[in-house]
Amino acid sequence: MTRSVYVTGIERGDGRQVVELGVMELLTRRVDRVGVFRPLLHEAPDRLFDLLRTRYRLSQDPATSFGMDYREAAAVQAELGTDELVSRLVDRFHRVARDYEAVIVLGTDYADTQLPDELALNARLANEFGAPVLLVIGGRGQSDGSVAAEARNAHRAYESLGCEIAALFVNRAAPADRAAIAAELSAHLPLPCYVLPDEPALAAPTVAQTAHALGGTVLLGDEAGLARDVMDFVIGGAMLPNLLAALTPGCLVVTPGDRADLVVGALAAHSAGTPPIAGVLLTLGERPGGEILSLAARLAPGTPVISVAGNTFPTATRLFTLEGKLSADTPRKAETALGLFERFTDPDELLGGFSAPRSTRVTPMMFEHRLLEQARSARRRVVLPEGTEERILRAAEVLLRRGVCDLTLLGPTEQIRRKAADLGIDLADAQLLDPAAAELRDRFAGRYAELRAHKGVSRELALDVVADVNYFGTLMVEQGLADGMVSGAVHSTAATIRPAFEIIRTRPDASIVSSVFFMCLADTVLVYGDCAVNPDPDAEQLADIAIQSAATAERFGVQPRIAMLSYSTGTSGSGADVDKVRAATELVRARRPDLSTEGPIQYDAAVEPSVAATKLPLSEVAGRATVLVFPDLNTGNNTYKAVQRSAGAVAVGPVLQGLRKPVNDLSRGALVGDIVNTVAITAIQAQQPS
Incomplete structure (x- = not known):
């Protein structure tokens, strides 16, 4: 019903x-x-x-x-x-x-x-x-x-x-x-x-909504600029110094179209970040010449400049009646x-008050929602080393607005602020740090030199190393100044996780660091490991990957039923590759008899009940597997990508496991939603005792 x-x-x-x-x-x-x-x-x-x-x-x-x-x-x-x-x-x-x-x-x-x-x-x-x-x-x-x-x-x-x-x-x-x-x-x-x-911010109209309501013409401005919230209006008619003193963050500057000095001055102030404005609205139907517009575009790329036909006073009167609206155009x-x-x-x-039903299926959207909810339940701080990257800034805005976690962004702070201002993003609730100038640099250099003394790392060399955003972010996590780190949008996997191997290191109960992907299919979530880190694990390592993957699955609400994958099911095949998987399966059963584990088993027998009924009819895992452990990186990486593209699955990850504290890697093609999910996962991992 x-x-x-x-x-x-x-x-x-x-x-x-x-x-x-x-x-x-x-x-x-x-x-x-x-x-x-x-x-x-x-x-x-x-x-x-x-x-x-x-x-x-x-x-x-x-x-x-x-x-x-x-x-x-x-x-x-x-x-x-x-x-x-x-x-x-x-x-x-x-x-x-x-x-x-x-x-x-x-x-x-x-x-x-x-x-x-x-x-x-x-x-x-x-x-x-x-x-x-x-x-x-x-x-x-x-x-x-x-x-x-x-x-x-x-x-x-x-x-x-x-x-x-x-x-x-x-x-x-x-x-x-x-x-x-x-x-x-x-x-x-x-x-x-x-x-x-x-x-x-909810009552504030966007620049696009303002332009539409006034019948304005957009002379300059990109999609991000037009999406900025108009938090205030500043009517410009006085001399430039007086206008600059009146500017407020997120304001729309309203000025006659023939006041080129005010247009250029307001945009120059925005470019300097003192303060970032929403845009400029020109009245009287007057428009600056081409040279002024060209200069304006160079001063503040993407910042809207809009022209309306009306006089300043009636335009201002109309502006103060506008109210922002929730719509598909205002995400x-x-x-x-x-x-x-x-x-x-x-x-x-609230849900209990109207007995909302709970579906037995788990869709990708449901899984993503639960990630945010779980992360929000005990807020942690995550450091994002790539603070000047647009996708990171947009993801940071979503995370901050939703209260998912606290954030530290690394990079030249003025550059981060200018980039955020151009995108209309409010970073007031985020911590910004420049590793090259931070007071922590000297402290971190001493700690890194201590950790790497056996490799001959001097304090002077360490000072240069820790200025790197990934090393700096990793040391923040190691020193307890952040609970986790997410990087990789513009850095390689090696650049992201090498500092973690050197500084954070593996948990006492883990022999290696491995990874999983959460594969969100139409009506279920599967866990794939390892598809990103270990090229050819031996039987001991494969067993460790399986046990780690089961723990990760359980932590995120997936009941672990482990399938140790091979090209052969049960006793039907032989050879070194199958023997490795068979040995790994026995190690998992010996170390964790409480886990439901099957192997060697082929993928179809692991996930399809009809095939399982023929090949392994008595198995409690076959046909119902939720954690699928691949024998090597070549098989795992290709399989996850094939399922992602062919079956339309949402792949969340890679999620690293086995580290003392969470550090996670992004794909360099990661979308904003992927970054949000990965940060949420990192925050959830940080909720667990290290």
């Missing part, structure tokens, strides 16, 4: 999209097929549905995501009555619900709907859908006492109409009042109550919204 939840409020402007997005995030962590239904829609396309469909890879047809538009609803209600309107909407809801394990219902928005008693309509629809209510109250501009009173009244109103209220949210509360409101609600309401503080706002939601709610308590 489909389980649904109805998100609604009592008036417009409550910002409930944050709650709707957050609930969708929670549902997709445990349910494979989640549907969306909005009973009434102003006009297609539905901005929020497009965001949910893009972010969560929904296959749902947009035409099924809503019941009818408001004009049709008003006409049906006026001509045929509320019962007929509700009947039609219930029918359309059930057409969606039958295809999904869970459905999130997006209540009406109270915005020029021309529907009488909209609150009662939402309550009735929730009851008819059999959906518990998540009630959202807007708190912007209200005192803590008035917000709490409004929340209690709203709860009473929905409860009197027969609704099951699973939880209540106060959104956009004044940050200083958040704790007082939460205490007041918990003292007077018998249900989970969550208070989300007002977040300026960074979505990360901010989710970070806010996750920081101030209790996921288990």
